[in-house]
Amino acid sequence: MTRERKRDEGQWALGSREPLNDNERFKAVEDPLRVRERVEQTYAREGFASIPSEDLRGRLRWWGLYTQRRPGIDGGRTATLAPEELEDEHFMMRVRVDGGELSVGQLREIAALSTEFARDTADITDRQNIQFHWIRIEDVPEIWRRLEAVGLSTTEACGDCPRVVLGSPVAGISPDEVLDATSAIREIVDRHVGDPSLSNLPRKFKSAVSWLPDVPFQIHDIAFLGVEHPVHGPGFDLWVGGGLSTSPRLAERPGAWVPLEEVPEVWAAVAGLFRDHGYRRLRNRARLKYLIADWGVERFREVLETEYLGRPLVDGPEPVLPAAPVDHVGVHEQRDGRYYVGAAPVVGRVSGSRLARLADIVEAHGSGRIRLTPYQKLLVLDVVEPEPLVRDLEAIDLIVHPSRWRRSTMACTGLEYCKLAIVETKDRAAELVAELERRLAGQDTDITVNINGCPNACARTQVADIGLKGQLVVGADGAQVEGFQVHLGGGLSLAKNDEAALGHKPRGLKVAATDLPDFVENLARGYQEGRTDES
Numbered sequence: 001m002t003r004e005r006k007r008d009e010g011q012w013a014l015g016s017r018e019p020l021n022d023n024e025r026f027k028a029v030e031d032p033l034r035v036r037e038r039v040e041q042t043y044a045r046e047g048f049a050s051i052p053s054e055d056l057r058g059r060l061r062w063w064g065l066y067t068q069r070r071p072g073i074d075g076g077r078t079a080t081l082a083p084e085e086l087e088d089e090h091f092m093m094r095v096r097v098d099g100g101e102l103s104v105g106q107l108r109e110i111a112a113l114s115t116e117f118a119r120d121t122a123d124i125t126d127r128q129n130i131q132f133h134w135i136r137i138e139d140v141p142e143i144w145r146r147l148e149a150v151g152l153s154t155t156e157a158c159g160d161c162p163r164v165v166l167g168s169p170v171a172g173i174s175p176d177e178v179l180d181a182t183s184a185i186r187e188i189v190d191r192h193v194g195d196p197s198l199s200n201l202p203r204k205f206k207s208a209v210s211w212l213p214d215v216p217f218q219i220h221d222i223a224f225l226g227v228e229h230p231v232h233g234p235g236f237d238l239w240v241g242g243g244l245s246t247s248p249r250l251a252e253r254p255g256a257w258v259p260l261e262e263v264p265e266v267w268a269a270v271a272g273l274f275r276d277h278g279y280r281r282l283r284n285r286a287r288l289k290y291l292i293a294d295w296g297v298e299r300f301r302e303v304l305e306t307e308y309l310g311r312p313l314v315d316g317p318e319p320v321l322p323a324a325p326v327d328h329v330g331v332h333e334q335r336d337g338r339y340y341v342g343a344a345p346v347v348g349r350v351s352g353s354r355l356a357r358l359a360d361i362v363e364a365h366g367s368g369r370i371r372l373t374p375y376q377k378l379l380v381l382d383v384v385e386p387e388p389l390v391r392d393l394e395a396i397d398l399i400v401h402p403s404r405w406r407r408s409t410m411a412c413t414g415l416e417y418c419k420l421a422i423v424e425t426k427d428r429a430a431e432l433v434a435e436l437e438r439r440l441a442g443q444d445t446d447i448t449v450n451i452n453g454c455p456n457a458c459a460r461t462q463v464a465d466i467g468l469k470g471q472l473v474v475g476a477d478g479a480q481v482e483g484f485q486v487h488l489g490g491g492l493s494l495a496k497n498d499e500a501a502l503g504h505k506p507r508g509l510k511v512a513a514t515d516l517p518d519f520v521e522n523l524a525r526g527y528q529e530g531r532t533d534e535s
């Protein structure tokens with residue numbers, strides 16, 4: 001049952017144009033995209049101290065820039081310090097890689113920028129982006145210039161706007177694909193990233209377009225997933241209103257089938273509807289999922305058709321989903337008879353120097369294309385003889401035949417750089433993977449572990465078998481220590497395409513960070529024994 005919200009939620013469509021919070025205010029004063037001029041003309045010349053707060057902590061996000069956490073500040077002080085005490089004079093910079101597509105030339109430029117400007121940092125995120133750290137404002141115009149010269153950008157990589165568009169890492173090469181969605185992704189990006197009519201949305205707007213269900217489409221604001229219509233043939237099924245964070249919700253199907261060439265139009269219509277009808281009063285109720293929760297998908301579709309498209313959509317069937325997420329790690333045949341090779345760094349952590357070596361290897365094996373995956377992995381496409389490539393990748397610790405633990409563990413940025421973090425994540429995840437590989441060598445398990453530094457769930461706490469949400473917990477000696485609240489039994493699969501996919505949070509189940517290897521080992525052993533008993 002749906003219910004109409006009565007109070008003023010700041011919806012533009014209802015005439016509410018008075019900004020109701022600080023974010024809405026700075027967006028109303030000026031299109032955040034325009035901050036770029038000031039970066040190039042003033043801030044890069046006059047330095048960090050010249051940047052006023054509204055730009056520093058607000059508009060710069062529209063160009064992929066967040067101030068990063070000052071080193072040495074523990075998670076216990078995250079909520080108590082003022083922003084200027086918490087932040088360093090450096091930035092995290094997010095480079096959007098729409099569809100996860102990279103050429104070897106783009107990879108080389110990312111590698112070079114990392115070593116020259118980012119202290120050799122580069123992380124593959126679980127949204128197919130690359131993140132640098134330690135960026136100085138003085139270097140930002142040069143980085144933009146060089147990224148844009150190779151067709152990459154940081155435009156709207158963060159902020160209340162259309163974020164990177166996820167796509168299948170094997171679009172255009174998979175034998176299982178019927179329609180390649182790449183053209184739709186490119187059209188959305190070309191037309192609407194940096195489009196001032198969509199640069200002030202109520203909140204972030206996450207998108208995915210893929211024939212194959214190898215992107216986590218259920219947790220996006222909008223997703224188009226491949227489906228065969230019995231009359232019209234191959235097209236895409238529309239999903240809307242997904243998102244995790246503190247109030248997780250899976251996307252729903254309005255039941256509409258969209259042909260490939262109409263995907264950008266429908267995407268823009270949904271983005272416009274969100275801009276006009278989305279809630280702008282409270283930041284934590286501004287994602288599209290809250291509007292869908294109140295309206296229901298039937299009304300959403302009706303408003304979309306009547307007010308935004310001016311025509312009805314075609315009713316469509318539900319797509320068939322896989323039993324488990326597909327990560328493409330390993331060696332796989334392409335539809336042209338060549339191979340793609342999927343490799344696993346540990347929790348997406350690579351570096352500029354490693355990416356430079358990767359670019360050499362990719363070229364030496366006759367490939368020019370790389371893809372990033374939504375599981376913090378990477379693929380090398382178009383390989384004729386995969387085994388020599390596998391050896392060269394593994395020589396730089398990009399493992400093609402990894403343990404299940406390396407393969408199925410993800411981690412967000414965490415305390416090392418993130419201002420919102422409460423606990424450390426990346427190093428802890430690397431230690432956990434190494435420890436579990438040692439303790440459970442030879443045991444085959446398909447358990448997924450997602451490690452998050454705070455409740456924001458950037459590494460998808462609620463959709464892993466073991467989801468870990470960073471918080472302070474009471475340690476053995478009674479003092480507060482870094483730890484995690486545990487979420488169990490989540491996962492995006494056909495069998496659980498309902499609330500069960502979000503798992504559950506056993507009351508009071510928390511673990512200190514130092515006990516994490518014991519905790520996961522015990523769960524894994526119990527799970528294995530349960531499976532053995534059932535067989």
Ligand code: SF4
Nearest residue numbers: 412418421453454458
């Ligand atoms: Fe930062 Fe929290 Fe997101 Fe991790 S989940 S990257 S700690 S905001």
